[in-house]
Amino acid sequence: MLWALISGLVVLAAFSLKLRQEAQNSQAKYKKLFSQKKQSEVRLGQITEQLVPFLNQFPYDPTQAQFLGRPIDYIIFEKDKVVFVEVKSGNSKLSKKQRLIKSNIDKGNVEFHEIRIK
Numbered sequence: 001m002l003w004a005l006i007s008g009l010v011v012l013a014a015f016s017l018k019l020r021q022e023a024q025n026s027q028a029k030y031k032k033l034f035s036q037k038k039q040s041e042v043r044l045g046q047i048t049e050q051l052v053p054f055l056n057q058f059p060y061d062p063t064q065a066q067f068l069g070r071p072i073d074y075i076i077f078e079k080d081k082v083v084f085v086e087v088k089s090g091n092s093k094l095s096k097k098q099r100l101i102k103s104n105i106d107k108g109n110v111e112f113h114e115i116r117i118k
Helices: 002-054 096-106
Strands: 064-068 073-079 081-086
Touching: 002 064, 081 096
Parallel strands: none
Antiparallel strands: 064 073, 073 081
């Protein structure tokens, strides 16, 4: 009877170990797939950023748009103003740096400097 109980415990421990290993393998596969999904979203966002000036939703003249990419996607030079444009898709939000830039623009903390090299 004691041997049967010990044997049962050993089988149960082995089964538990096997389940734990499978859970770890599944978690590793999930992390890899999640990472690949995020990378795909980033690539799609980068491609979209490049195409936005040619879409109907873009309210500016595409020939006036200069792509910067980081930290702000575009700067638009119009006759009477300069516009900073950040392209977002889905549920993406402004980064901390982008929020800081927007705040400085909203406060009028924008300057122009000319640097002359001789």
